[in-house]
Amino acid sequence: MEQPGVDLDASVGYLLKEASSALRAAMEEVLRPLGMTVTHYSCLELLAQRPGLSGSELARGAFVTRQSMNVLLRSLEDQGQVTRPAAAPVGKVLPTRLTDDGRALLAQASAAVRAVEVRMLSGLDEGERASALRLLRTMVRSLHDDARADGPPGG
Amino acid sequence: MEQPGVDLDASVGYLLKEASSALRAAMEEVLRPLGMTVTHYSCLELLAQRPGLSGSELARGAFVTRQSMNVLLRSLEDQGQVTRPAAAPVGKVLPTRLTDDGRALLAQASAAVRAVEVRMLSGLDEGERASALRLLRTMVRSLHDDARADGPPGG
DNA sequence: TGCTCCATGTCAGTAGCCTGACATAGAGTG
DNA sequence: CACTCTATGTCAGGCTACTGACATGGAGCA
Numbered sequence: 352m353e354q355p356g357v358d359l360d361a362s363v364g365y366l367l368k369e370a371s372s373a374l375r376a377a378m379e380e381v382l383r384p385l386g387m388t389v390t391h392y393s394c395l396e397l398l399a400q401r402p403g404l405s406g407s408e409l410a411r412g413a414f415v416t417r418q419s420m421n422v423l424l425r426s427l428e429d430q431g432q433v434t435r436p437a438a439a440p441v442g443k444v445l446p447t448r449l450t451d452d453g454r455a456l457l458a459q460a461s462a463a464v465r466a467v468e469v470r471m472l473s474g475l476d477e478g479e480r481a482s483a484l485r486l487l488r489t490m491v492r493s494l495h496d497d498a499r500a501d502g503p504p505g506g
Numbered sequence: 507m508e509q510p511g512v513d514l515d516a517s518v519g520y521l522l523k524e525a526s527s528a529l530r531a532a533m534e535e536v537l538r539p540l541g542m543t544v545t546h547y548s549c550l551e552l553l554a555q556r557p558g559l560s561g562s563e564l565a566r567g568a569f570v571t572r573q574s575m576n577v578l579l580r581s582l583e584d585q586g587q588v589t590r591p592a593a594a595p596v597g598k599v600l601p602t603r604l605t606d607d608g609r610a611l612l613a614q615a616s617a618a619v620r621a622v623e624v625r626m627l628s629g630l631d632e633g634e635r636a637s638a639l640r641l642l643r644t645m646v647r648s649l650h651d652d653a654r655a656d657g658p659p660g661g
Numbered sequence: 662t663g664c665t666c667c668a669t670g671t672c673a674g675t676a677g678c679c680t681g682a683c684a685t686a687g688a689g690t691g
Numbered sequence: 692c693a694c695t696c697t698a699t700g701t702c703a704g705g706c707t708a709c710t711g712a713c714a715t716g717g718a719g720c721a
Contacts (some may be wrong), residue, residue: 371526
């Protein structure tokens with residue numbers, strides 16, 4: 352029952368997972384009253400910042416598969432939060448846009464999520480926040496670069 | 507199709523999610539050939555470092571619910587990777603331990619996962635890795651502290 | 662034009678995890 | 692001993708996201 356003083360707490364990977372888990376839990380807690388999931392919020396936020404994104408692009412931005420995003424988008428269409436043309440204007444890409452309802456819901460969610468991020472960063476000064484951004488970006492790039500080199504051959 | 511140069515890349519929360527997603531994907535890639543999931547690996551790693559942990563303790567350490575961990579533990583028991591006493595020696599707690607098979611499987615998985623973490627940290631020097639640990643710990647603590655203050659009333 | 666390659670959208674089936682709820686065992690209190 | 696509180700293990704049901712597979716549309720090349 353004691354705090355696990357094991358060396359897991361000395362692993363960046365474990366800490367990264369713990370931090371992500373804590374952030375996700377905190378986000379779910381504030382989004383649940385709004386009837387939203389984290390992926391749902393991410394989708395709307397992406398559309399607010401880049402209107403007309405396709406389903407596949409939204410999936411990549413929200414870190415889920417395009418199949419999962421497709422299911423979500425159908426649901427959001429039914430709920431009138433987003434709109435997609437019935438037929439693709441060019442190719443197969445269906446550009447998605449927020450409705451007024453979607454924008455209104457996003458406004459509430461965005462405020463709640465921003466508050467969570469503020470809480471998360473409350474113990475860090477400006478320089479430390481910049482360091483966090485830089486370190487995380489470096490880690491992401493290293494993982495992606497090596498995945499390209501090791502995994503899927505050629506690219 | 508261009509890289510999203512939006513300010514999402516300036517959000518620690520978004521970067522945290524991206525890094526965690528990339529790490530999880532990289533871990534899944536190396537664990538799949540071994541027939542393991544990330545939670546499965548986490549469970550075995552926890553048991554190696556702290557033999558005799560209960561299901562609930564394992565769940566907390568792997569950041570899943572005790573129900574999910576219970577399902578996993580039954581599966582691992584069937585596969586002979588862990589053992590639990592038929593009856594609780596004290597209270598309801600069922601202390602879990604690795605079998606030799608579990609230890610052997612973990613050895614392979616642990617090496618693969620360590621390699622992933624090495625790759626992730628390849629762009630950071632010693633000081634930057636220490637900073638990453640400290641920053642992540644601070645963020646986790648801030649989220650937990652405020653969750654206790656805001657969410658579940660009283661403590 | 663015809664061919665290859667890639668990306669997108671979609672359908673079907675599966676797996677992992679979650680919430681809700683219940684009974685039980687121990688600690689603390691009177 | 693009786694009561695309360697907490698933590699654990701468990702069952703039931705549902706949701707989210709995933710893997711696998713397929714057809715279509717556009718870009719590049721001969």
